[in-house]
Amino acid sequence: MKILVPVKRVVDYNVKVRVKSDQTGMETANVKMSANPFDEIAIEEAVRLREAGIATEVIAISCGVTACQETLRTALAIGADRAILVETDAELQPLAVAKILKAIADKEGPGLIIAGKQAIDDDSNQTGQMTAALLGWPQATFASKVTIADGKAQVTREVDGGLETLSINLPAVITTDLRLNEPRYATLPNIMKAKKKPFEIIKVADLGVDITPRLKTIKVSEPPKRTAGVMVPDVATLVAKLRSEAKVI
């Protein structure tokens, strides 16, 4: 069984993000970029399934600019067997990525797609679900445990009331929650070996997929600055202020 794992290049989680001065989006020039942390968890899970003999091949895929190659190298260093970059400079929204993933899945025939539950840049939390819908496959999102046996996936999800366990037929789409696993370090020998693994670059136009954005961003702005707190002399003043200024009681 092949496993397809999409990985997204995002602003590194350590970076303090800034809004672009023209308010069209976030500043990404000269900013450290990394693989989306949820996608690293997805790669780790796929690699573990291969190591357990359940999967035969782990294919990492990224969609976007040429520099996404670096993100894919990270996936290869963690243990993916080969990588596909679907290259485009165009803006990609979740539906466009889902369509690309469907096209690649149709070509590669994976038994499983494991995706991060969301990317830490736009927090859309849509790509996995849309991909499952387009493929007509079952889906299990926010997985905190995955067991594969007899052509089925048992997926544990953390829900408000506790744990929910789903049993779904393969092929399927699973999206990863934070507690699914702890990704291994990319060791130096594996970082070096990653350079030699198969790496395919496809132009998005060659897939015949319509990636036109369906959503328009009107404006991106900073959250309001938090102002300093005020010390009140007594409880009576506090209550008065809560009533007249904050209007919460």
Added chain:
Amino acid sequence: MFDTSPLPHYFSPEHEQFRDMLRSFIASEIIPNINAWDEACTFPRELYRKAGALGLLGLGYPEEYGGTPCDIFYQIVLAEEFARSGSGGIQASINSHTIAMPPLLAAGSEEIKRRVLPSVISGKKIAALAVTEPSGGSDVANLRTTAVRDGDHYVVNGEKTFITSGMRADYITTAVRTNPAVKGAAGISVLLIEGDTPGLTRTELKKMGWWVSDTAQLHFNNCRVPTRNLIGIENQGFKLLMHNFNSERLFMAALAYGFAQVCLEEALDWARQRNTFGEPLSQRQVIRHKLADMVLRIDAARCLVYDLAYRIDRGVGDPAQLVARICMAKVQATRAMQFCADEAVQILGGMGFMRGTRSERIYREVKVMMIGGGSEEIMKDLAARKLGF
């Protein structure tokens, strides 16, 4: 903080991946424990294995011995990231093989390389280099420890001191005099002495800094060392010992400005948070100038080290000039460290005098960086000679 985005002609995406991995490893495995380990004057041996499993101990070694061939910038990244731990001792111990193993790799027999290198590179065994003696350090040519041939063994007698990893080392690459008739460099050989050799005793040394690292005085009393443990050719060990200094000194220079940067970051954090007379310290001109002075020294040292690393890697420049400039890079970077540690402790004030801040520890670990691996005076003298002064 100033922007140190990687320059593409020095650092590839793989270097940056390596850096990411190291930063995360050091942040989770070392930084949370370092204060306790430092106070306990030791750390778990397990850390060698963990470092070995990530490939940190095999930089530049051939794959057949478990290493990873790579360029010198990986070592620079290793130094910079280990410095972020704020502890000189931990890297000195973990990396003690980087001074102990090069003679083996360069001149050891195939048998000894296969026997020793994989276990050291995987972190199962610890290696140390023993050159300095109570009677002298930099004056290697005049060392007194003797090794007298007796059948298929050498009988070793003498003392070594200030040996990093000396208490725990399983393999000790030792400089000995095999020809007592000859004074000077011509009678020196390199022997690999195993830690369990009868007649070898060790005394732990207490230090100003690097508490977490074990440093020892070694006593060899009629130690019988098999002749197959001779590294290279008998009486021609001197060159072998001198061979590795370039990369060791550049590594130390990178560590030094790395520590300087840790001091800068800690001082800047403190200066922003600490309010005096209604204003953060960081708004005071006198403090701002101190911080700027720190940045300029760190940046200058870093640029010099990157330039030299590139030259070594590509073989650009006259070798003698390179040796001279590497010596001076070590001096410059350790002075940057001295300056920044001093200013950081000053900015931290009373807090900088308290154990537990990184600047306090780095302040105590400045001197070993200015003395070890070639003292400042020796560095400048060697540089002057190489420059033909």
